[in-house]
Amino acid sequence: MTSRSEVTGKCARAADPGLPWALRTVSRSVWHRFCRSPGDTPSSDVHRHPEEGVPHREAAQRGRARRRTGLMDRTTGGAPTRPPQGMAGAVLLFGVLLAGAAPLIPLAVLVYRYEPELLPLFAVPLAVLVAAWRIARDRARDQLTDPLTDLPNRQALLIATQEALAAHEGEPGYSVGLILLDLDRFRSLNDALGHTAGDRLLVHIARRLHRALRAGTSFAQNPEAAVLPPPVRRRSERPVVARMGGDEFAVLLPGVGSPELLERMAKGLIAELAAPIRLDGLLLVLEASAGVCVHPTHAQDAESLLRRADVAMGHAQHSRSGVELYDEARDLDTPYRIGLLGDLRRALEMNEVALHYQPKVAFDGRVVGLEALVRWERPGQGRVPPDEFISLAESSGLMPRLTDYVLESAVGQIARWRHQGLMVPVAVNVSPRDVLNPGFAARVAGHLTRHQVPAEALQLEITERLLLDDSRRAADTLAELRRYGVRMSLDDFGTGHSSLVRLRSLPVGELKIDRSFVSRMVADDHDAAVVRCSVELAHSLGLTVVAEGVEDDETWERLHDLGVDAVQGWLVSAALPADQATAWLQVRRTGAAPVSSLPR
Incomplete structure (x- = not known):
């Protein structure tokens, strides 16, 4: 049994002024509740002899009396009063409520009623709760904010898009537009x-987008020059500018009118970003692509909107057109194209892709x-246009496999023809991505070695696009192929942006004039001039000229007069x-025949 003196001693030691404030408060409350006699103080109780203490029963009765009548305050002449709790207690209770600590409210009320001295102790858990709430708030904000530009991030944009769609679900004529912007050559x-200067540049771009899209843009003074029209200026539906990561930004436009209007807005934003920027003494002019x-x-939903805007932006970057509107026919991930890609993979595995051969003949x-x-031939679907599945193979990464399949089939057919005494070269179209793929020349040489076909029996046709992608690397690969003995042809000449210097540096021996010029040269003098100039240019560089798309006798005669070396088309x-x-x-093989007798 612990004696009253031991309890008194512990209470007194706990009331030591050196202890923390919260512990001193508790000790004083316990001392008032269990240990105090009338006129006692914690310091005087330390010197009291144990035998002089008040019996426990009497102390308990005195405590109950105090709770019924109120604590006796010597400073008021013994008049019963409540402890100082009014404003402070109300503030603490209100703070507990605001902090979301509802389970603490009943306990706080009980303490307020029976032991008001303990009410300040609620300041500690209240402070912890407020701090935790602030941390959670800041963490939630950080999860939705880009730390560099302080713009909403991708997740915040997705949430804003979902809210915009849900707020007007089923409303006829309501639309939500999304523009994705990517800075060209930012890397x-x-x-x-x-990287420090790059970060400052991104912050500057973010500010420019905000200035272009803020609600104060003057539409009334100059409707044609304004980036945004009035429908997106309502207070509840202001544009949202977000940073998606890297050099990619997004603009969400609730209430936009039509795709054409959104396309015009995208062009306005690109023009805004193209204004010169001075950074570290340099004057920079940025270009951007937009989807x-x-x-x-x-x-129909927020995630699809973001993904398809990204698809359109990729097409804008690839074509360098500036702005591209989403086109389902060019989207790799539509259900139709996903099924088409799967069937193409299976067709390559099952050898269901075939090669047809179109002759090229000289004028004799x-x-x-x-x-x-x-x-x-897609099972159950009929023939698939080559442009459709070839572009699908290029965009999906299946092109190297398709090219190897075509090379293996073509070189194998060359070997069979040579065994039959048909010594005729075969040309195979290759993608720029194939030529830029490391090891391409070695793979071509492997096909030739496997079928024991001389390299000069194979010709590779490349396009002008290769000159733009990576001309130095392409030239190295083509030079390696030339060392093997493989011949080169530049296909679709006139449809790209060839540099004459680069054209002269490529080891090509043949130039093919695109059918779009050849087929119209009889009716269009401009096309005839393009063909004539192409022939003269090729011959000046020592190249053989082949005209594609020859379908009538008059075109044949015009090409013959221009000095074209060979033709290809339905006429042949x-x-x-x-x-x-x-x-x-x-x-x-029996001998040359006149053109009129050639099989059509």
């Missing part, structure tokens, strides 16, 4: 100027070669399956 600037997508025209009727053209022959092409070649 080069970042590497040249340093445009509109709900409900292009997408000699067969100077054949071009291998890929064809695919359509593209033929391997067995029919074999029969065609065997007929031609």
Whole structure:
């Protein structure tokens, strides 16, 4: 049994002024509740002899009396009063409520009623709760904010898009537009100027977008020059500018009118970003690409809207057109194209992709070669246009596999023809991505070695786009192929942006004039001039000239007069399956025939 003196001693020691405030408060309350006699103080009780103490029963009765009548305050002449709790207690209780600590409220009320001295202790848990609430608030804000620009991030944009769609769900004529912007060649600037300067540049871009989209933009003075029209200026539906990461930004436009209007806005934003920026003494001019997508025209939910705007932006970057509106036909991830890609993979595995061969002949009727053209009959769907599945293969990463398949088939067919005495070269189209792929030349050489076909029997046709992508790397690969003995041809000449210096540096021996010029040269003098200039340029560089798309006798005669070396087209022959092409070649092997007798 602990004696009253021990309790008194512990209470007195706990009331030591050196202890923390909260512990002193507790000790004083316990001392008042259990230990105090009338007129006692914590310091006087320390010197009291144990035998002089008040019996426990008497102390308890005295405590109950105090609770009934109120504490006796010597400073008021013994008049019963409540402890000082009014404003402080109300503030603490209100703070507990605001902090969301509802479970503490009943306890606080009980303490307020029976032991008001303990009420200040609620300041400690209240402070902890307020601090925790602030941390949670800041953490939630950080999760939705880009730390560099202080703009909403991708997650915040997704939430804002979902809210905009949900607020007007089912409302006829309501649309939500999204513009994704990506800075062209920002990585080069970042590497040249340093990452710190690059970060400052991104902050500047964010501010420019805000200025262009803020509600005060003057539409009334100059409707044509304004970036945003009135429909998106309502207070509840202001544009949202977000940073998606890296050099990519997004603009959400609730209530936008039409895809065409959104496309005009995107062009206005690009023009705004193109204004010169002075950074570290340098005057920078930025270019950007934008993808445009509109709900409900292009997408029905927020995630699809973001993804399809990203698809459109990728097309804008690839084509360097500045702004591209989403086009489902060019989207790799539509259900149709996903199914088409799966069927194409299976067709390559099952050898269901075929090659047809279209002859190239000189004006004396000699067969100077054949071009291998890929064809695919999709089971249950019919023939798929080559442009459709070839572009799908390029965008999906399947192109190297398709190219290897075509090379293996073409080189194998060359070997079979050579065994039959048909010594005719075959041309195969290759993608710029194939040529830029490391090890491409070695793979071509491997196909030739496996079938024991001399390299000069194979010709690779490349396009002018290769000159723009990475001309130095392309030239190295083509030079390696040339060392193997493989011949080169520049296909679709006139449709790209060839540099004459780069054209002269490429190891090509043949130039093919695109069918778009050849087919109209009889009716259009401009196209005829393009063909004539192309022939003269090619011959000046020592190249052989082949004209594609020859379909009538008049075009044949005009090309002959211009000095074209060979022609290809329906006038000579359509593209033929391997067995029919074999029969065609065997007929031609007997000797040259006049053009009028060539199989059509």
